Amino acid sequence: MSAILSKVKLPYLLLLPGFIFLFTFFILPIINLAQTSTQTPIAGGDTGQYEQTLRFSNYVDAFTENQEQFSRSFIYALCATVLALAIAYPLAYAIAFKAGRFKNFLLVLVVAPFLVSFLLRTVAWKQILGEEGFVVPTLRTIGIIGESTTLTSTSFAVVMGMTYNFLPFMTLPLYASLERIDPRTMEASGDLYANGITTFRKVTLPLSMPGVVAGTLLTFIPAAGDYVNAAILGSPNTKMLGNVIESRYFKIVDYPTAAALSFTLMAAILILVTLYIRKAGTEELV
Amino acid sequence: MTHHVKQKDASIPTIPFKARVSRWFGRNLIRIYALFGFTYLFIPVAYTFVFSFNDSGKSNLVWKGFTLDNWKNPCGAPEVCEALGNSIKIGLLATIFSTILGTMIAFAIGRYAFKGRSSSNLLIFLPMATPEIVLGASLLSLFLVFQINPGFWPTVIAHVVFCISFVVVTVKARIASLDPRLEQAAMDLYANELETFRKVTLPLVAPGIAGAALLAFSLSFDDFIITNFNSGTLKTFPEFIYTSAARGIPAQANVIGSAMFFLALFIVIAGQFVGKKVKVSK
Numbered sequence: 001m002s003a004i005l006s007k008v009k010l011p012y013l014l015l016l017p018g019f020i021f022l023f024t025f026f027i028l029p030i031i032n033l034a035q036t037s038t039q040t041p042i043a044g045g046d047t048g049q050y051e052q053t054l055r056f057s058n059y060v061d062a063f064t065e066n067q068e069q070f071s072r073s074f075i076y077a078l079c080a081t082v083l084a085l086a087i088a089y090p091l092a093y094a095i096a097f098k099a100g101r102f103k104n105f106l107l108v109l110v111v112a113p114f115l116v117s118f119l120l121r122t123v124a125w126k127q128i129l130g131e132e133g134f135v136v137p138t139l140r141t142i143g144i145i146g147e148s149t150t151l152t153s154t155s156f157a158v159v160m161g162m163t164y165n166f167l168p169f170m171t172l173p174l175y176a177s178l179e180r181i182d183p184r185t186m187e188a189s190g191d192l193y194a195n196g197i198t199t200f201r202k203v204t205l206p207l208s209m210p211g212v213v214a215g216t217l218l219t220f221i222p223a224a225g226d227y228v229n230a231a232i233l234g235s236p237n238t239k240m241l242g243n244v245i246e247s248r249y250f251k252i253v254d255y256p257t258a259a260a261l262s263f264t265l266m267a268a269i270l271i272l273v274t275l276y277i278r279k280a281g282t283e284e285l286v
Numbered sequence: 287m288t289h290h291v292k293q294k295d296a297s298i299p300t301i302p303f304k305a306r307v308s309r310w311f312g313r314n315l316i317r318i319y320a321l322f323g324f325t326y327l328f329i330p331v332a333y334t335f336v337f338s339f340n341d342s343g344k345s346n347l348v349w350k351g352f353t354l355d356n357w358k359n360p361c362g363a364p365e366v367c368e369a370l371g372n373s374i375k376i377g378l379l380a381t382i383f384s385t386i387l388g389t390m391i392a393f394a395i396g397r398y399a400f401k402g403r404s405s406s407n408l409l410i411f412l413p414m415a416t417p418e419i420v421l422g423a424s425l426l427s428l429f430l431v432f433q434i435n436p437g438f439w440p441t442v443i444a445h446v447v448f449c450i451s452f453v454v455v456t457v458k459a460r461i462a463s464l465d466p467r468l469e470q471a472a473m474d475l476y477a478n479e480l481e482t483f484r485k486v487t488l489p490l491v492a493p494g495i496a497g498a499a500l501l502a503f504s505l506s507f508d509d510f511i512i513t514n515f516n517s518g519t520l521k522t523f524p525e526f527i528y529t530s531a532a533r534g535i536p537a538q539a540n541v542i543g544s545a546m547f548f549l550a551l552f553i554v555i556a557g558q559f560v561g562k563k564v565k566v567s568k
Binding site for chain 1 (some may be wrong): 316317319320321323324326327329330331333334337347348387388390391393394395397398400406409410413415416417419420421423424425427428430431443444446447450488504506507510511512514515523524526528531533539540543544546547550551554556558
């Protein structure tokens with residue numbers, strides 16, 4: 001009897017410590033953040049002192065004040081996701097189908113760059129694309145960019161840095177789903193007189209859709225909340241929502257606005273992701 | 287035009303050079319493309335490695351000559367090794383806690399059917415779907431409410447929060463790939479439940495747990511955003527690079543970055559090698 005009882009209880013006992021931890025340090029903070037987002041400064045209080053007044057127009061204010069950064073976050077994240085897909089798909093395809101016995105080696109090569117601290121790599125890009133690097137003088141000599149054009153402190157640099165930094169999140173799920181495709185399905189398509197492009201469009205791409213969905217989500221979500229690339233590779237004109245949240249917290253000590261912005265970001269991401277998953281029709285993500 | 291080509295084909299049996307070139311490109315286009323992809327991936331790595339040998343003095347922006355001094359004295363620049371030490375300490379603690387908690391959750395979800403299993407899955411998925419900045423900011427505001435100063439332990443806690451989910455997903459995948467007949471065989475040979483777990487299940491899941499621990503450490507070690515919110519005056523290695531990026535990071539940081547790269551690469555390759563051997567001996 002006690003054995004049966006403990007068998008019923010066992011999964012819950014296993015879950016308990018982890019879930020207490022996640023509840024205290026993940027759920028509770030989110031609830032607390034929601035409370036903070038509707039607070040207002042205490043009249044006559046110090047900076048950083050707030051009281052709960054349920055002022056929901058904090059959200060409206062936060063959004064209208066930072067509309068530009070808000071849309072920039074989503075446009076940059078979208079560009080980076082599309083670029084990462086364009087780079088990662090052929091890469092994953094080549095590793096899955098054309099690498100032969102070098103498959104595992106190439107897979108390690110894809111992950112290897114990400115073993116160097118991502119900030120070091122981002123700073124490296126800044127210096128490579130900077131005035132003292134070799135790219136800008138070369139492009140100037142060839143005449144592709146003008147004398148006064150710079151590459152750092154531009155939207156281009158920020159999007160490129162984001163694309164680079166989130167590339168493995170795109171490549172690995174793509175590889176995982178491409179690798180599972182039976183090559184005979186492609187051969188069959190060829191036997192039925194489909195050319196390369198038709199085979200890709202009607203067979204390979206649909207079969208790799210779970211990877212595409214997972215990869216784009218794993219790229220888009222962190223990219224939309226990122227502020228490191230914008231801070232290192234960008235300028236004040238390329239500030240994203242993350243940069244605003246960061247400075248509201250640390251420089252201005254405006255916790256309610258920062259909290260409202262965080263929530264808006266999260267809600268926007270959740271809505272977009274739900275719509276996207278519905279549209280892509282894949283539910284085997286979790 | 288067509289007539290002309292036909293004539294040429296008749297006189298020379300080989301395919302014209304141009305067609306051969308374009309056919310070669312057509313066949314190898316994907317490989318060429320992949321080569322460009324790999325080049326893109328490795329440019330900043332190569333740059334970091336090369337500039338670790340730069341005789342640069344304080345700011346490592348321009349190439350000034352080759353030296354081994356930075357490699358001989360990786361702690362030569364102020365704060366670098368202190369920051370590295372903090373990152374390693376935080377990484378190890380976060381790895382231990384998240385691996386233990388995550389593995390337990392993975393066994394519960396991967397092994398048992400119970401009420402609330404799908405909502406448990408959701409709770410594991412949520413931290414991964416939450417932008418890092420929201421995770422970091424929300425934890426900071428919780429610590430502020432309880433008047434806990436940001437610093438070492440708040441950073442460890444924050445790292446455990448985002449590492450747990452990755453541990454669960456990794457270990458769960460390994461549990462799902464186990465052959466249930468192996469455990470049944472152990473039971474048939476009169477092993478009780480505990481013995482079966484200790485002698486069969488755990489050794490089989492161990493590579494997954496080791497992989498999850500490595501993943502947790504690398505996530506923790508490389509994290510900047512969540513750390514930046516919760517570390518206060520404490521400086522981790524990524525934070526050190528971030529704050530010194532404006533005035534140029536010292537070459538010693540490149541040395542440490544490159545060394546970490548080779549160390550991690552060694553672990554990954556050794557892991558693959560060991561993994562293969564285990565498979566063969568099985």
